[in-house]
Amino acid sequence: MPELPEVETVVRHLRPQLLGRTITGFTAPWPKVTAPAHPDAFAREVVGRTIGGVRRRGKFILLQLDRGHIHLHLRMTGRLVLASPGDEGDQRHVTAVVTLSDSHRLIFRDMRKFGRLGYLADLAPLEAKLGPEPLSPEFTxxxxxxxxxxxxxxxxxxxxxxxxxxxxxxxxxxxxxxxxxxxxxxxxxxxxxxxxxxxxxxxxxxxxxxxxxxxxxxxxxxxxxxxxxxxxxxxxxxxxxxxxxxxxxxxxxxxxxxxxxxxxxxxxxxx
DNA sequence: CAGAGCACCTGTGGGC
DNA sequence: TGCCCACAGGTGCTCT
Missing domain, CATH: 1.10.8.50 (Helicase, Ruva Protein; domain 3)
Incomplete structure (x- = not known):
């Protein structure tokens, strides 16, 4: 589904909603969503961390934590929605749920289940496989x-x-x-x-x-x-x-x- | 290095 | 109407 403009749209929409919130839990109804890591291993890295930045690199969404980063890729049909407490919404194809402070939930829905998220202590391995940002000033x-x-x-x-x-x-x-x-x-x-x-x-x-x-x-x-x-x-x-x-x-x-x-x-x- | 084929998944739309 | 196949905003692997 999403290419750079769609990912940028999602990032701009989520940024004000996520900034400053703390991750209180993580569940993966589709455990492969964190592959190759196990969902429990991912949860151990991110639960308790606070989101200090939300940005895009290529088609990746990056959540900067007070230690490390979450990287998230929507692939073909992934969607991210922030749900308020009590807000049920469409429960189909939910692959991952990040619980946040104030009981908000960041819900990852993905019909085709190609989308992935993971934890990186350091972004260097991600940077190493990505070319320049086409909208950056350096891309002349x-x-x-x-x-x-x-x-x-x-x-x-x-x-x-x-x-x-x-x-x-x-x-x-x-x-x-x-x-x-x-x-x-x-x-x-x-x-x-x-x-x-x-x-x-x-x-x-x-x-x-x-x-x-x-x-x-x-x-x-x-x-x-x-x-x-x-x-x-x-x-x-x-x-x-x-x-x-x-x-x-x-x-x-x-x-x-x-x-x-x-x-x-x-x-x-x-x- | 370049390209083809296939794998990963599920849903939809067209043709018969 | 129903079935089957091709195809879908992506990427990574193997093989030639």
């Missing part, structure tokens, strides 16, 4: 162009690789490649400096705009208690197979690239 067009050099992979799977750049997923990669006029199967290193700059600009612009609209709801992304993202109305190729390209009217096509459904305009994104 020049740096992006340099990163592409020597990469013989197809551009789409490279952009989906969290170790190359952190936070992009299937929606925003398709949208950014369309905006930059680049075919998803094009070789990364073959892009000109001008194309690389156009792609850099598209990535940042699209992510920023989507964050302003609280992300994209296609099937079931929600934050808070049922709010949905509005960036869907801005999508130009994703899930628009057969509809006319908004630039040239050529029908948008759907192909498969790196085992992922991939949308593009065959005219605007000639290989």
């Amino acid at each position: 067009a020049e740096r992006f162009y340099q990163l592409l050099q020597g990469r013989r992979r197809q551009i789409k799977p490279l952009l989906l690789d969290q170790g190359f750049i952190a936070g992009l997923g299937n929606i925003y990669v398709d949208e950014a490649l369309f905006a930059a006029g680049i075919h998803p199967r094009a070789e990364a290193a073959s892009q000109s400096a001008a194309k690389a700059e156009a792609l850099h600009r598209a990535i940042r612009h699209i992510l920023q705009r989507s964050i302003e609209k609280n992300g994209t709801t296609i099937i079931n992304f929600q934050y808070g208690t049922g709010s949905t993202g509005r960036f869907r109305e801005d999508l130009r190729v994703f899930r628009r197979e057969g509809e006319p390209c908004l630039v040239c009217s050529t029908p948008v096509v759907k192909i498969r690239v790196a085992q992922r459904g991939t949308h593009l305009c065959p005219t605007c994104q000639a290989i």
Whole structure:
């Protein structure tokens, strides 16, 4: 489900609700949610700790504790909701429950059960496997162009690789490649400096705009208690197979690239 | 290193 | 109507 803008939306929504609260308990109706750690081991690390920061790194949600961090990944269908005391809410697919001071509960619901959370004393191992943040000041067009050099992979799977750049997923990669006029199967290193700059600009612009609209709801992304993202109305190729390209009217096509459904305009994104 | 295939899960929608 | 298959905002592993 969530890519960078959706995770950012969740983080912004949860931050004021979680800051300063202390963790008083943890249960895992789906014990694999803490894999590879055992739920009891996770609980021992976090119960009694206070949440001093809530932020995003790539598609990870990080809860900074007074000792160590909780990292949380929603994968495809994960949702986080803060429930007040007595607030039942939808009990389906609950994989984890973090009990907080004042009896509030941070509830992790996840239909497909791919989502995970864990404890890290030190964030270095997480940082080591993540590329730059696309919205950070350090992520310049020049740096992006340099990163592409020597990469013989197809551009789409490279952009989906969290170790190359952190936070992009299937929606925003398709949208950014369309905006930059680049075919998803094009070789990364073959892009000109001008194309690389156009792609850099598209990535940042699209992510920023989507964050302003609280992300994209296609099937079931929600934050808070049922709010949905509005960036869907801005999508130009994703899930628009057969509809006319908004630039040239050529029908948008759907192909498969790196085992992922991939949308593009065959005219605007000639290989 | 790059890419394919598959595994992890459950629900939904299309075709017959 | 019901069944079966393909597919889904993600990632990690194995194998070629």
